[in-house]
Amino acid sequence: MREVLVGMWSTLLWRGALSIVFGISAFVWPGKFMEVLAAAFGIYVLVDGLMSLWGTYAGKTADRSRFFSIAAGVVSVAVGLLALFVPATVIRYLVLLIGIWNVYMGGLQIVTAFVLRKELRDSGWQAFAGVISILFGIAIAYYWWLGVLTIAWLIGAAAIATGLILLWLGFKLRAVSSRTVDRV
Numbered sequence: 001m002r003e004v005l006v007g008m009w010s011t012l013l014w015r016g017a018l019s020i021v022f023g024i025s026a027f028v029w030p031g032k033f034m035e036v037l038a039a040a041f042g043i044y045v046l047v048d049g050l051m052s053l054w055g056t057y058a059g060k061t062a063d064r065s066r067f068f069s070i071a072a073g074v075v076s077v078a079v080g081l082l083a084l085f086v087p088a089t090v091i092r093y094l095v096l097l098i099g100i101w102n103v104y105m106g107g108l109q110i111v112t113a114f115v116l117r118k119e120l121r122d123s124g125w126q127a128f129a130g131v132i133s134i135l136f137g138i139a140i141a142y143y144w145w146l147g148v149l150t151i152a153w154l155i156g157a158a159a160i161a162t163g164l165i166l167l168w169l170g171f172k173l174r175a176v177s178s179r180t181v182d183r184v
Contacts (some may be wrong), residue, residue: 006059007059031153106133126165126169
């Protein structure tokens with residue numbers, strides 16, 4: 001799994017940038033953002049899942065621990081397609097889906113931090129991002145009645161925080177990857 005994760009540094013950078021753009025749009029246009037949230041979230045999660053699946057194969061390893069990365073990609077693609085093709089139903093349950101997705105992805109971030117603890121001395125930040133994602137997921141699913149503006153801003157803040165962590169991790173893994181190439 002280490003080789004897969006180290007090999008996918010560039011996809012982490014793209015995922016981080018996409019997450020930050022998604023988050024900023026929630027702050028800049030909160031009313032319109034909530035009107036198109038089902039489609040925006042569907043596209044975001046679909047692309048995130050496809051990039052996760054692509055990044056798994058870009059790692060060029062046959063490691064059996066690819067399961068976690070593949071699982072993250074498949075779940076993200078499925079949630080994204082639901083948000084795009086069944087928006088009336090999804091709008092009703094979108095807050096719950098966002099919460100579940102954040103809890104799931106947060107758990108995978110914690111697993112990733114544990115796996116990379118030897119490569120990255122400060123992988124605790126990845127685990128911290130996972131904990132934040134889990135707490136956000138639980139809070140947004142539980143407090144569904146919060147106002148539209150508050151939900152948009154919470155989603156924006158979580159996306160920006162996750163994006164910054166993904167950018168940080170991508171740059172860290174890029175350094176690890178170049179050190180590995182230099183040794184060969």
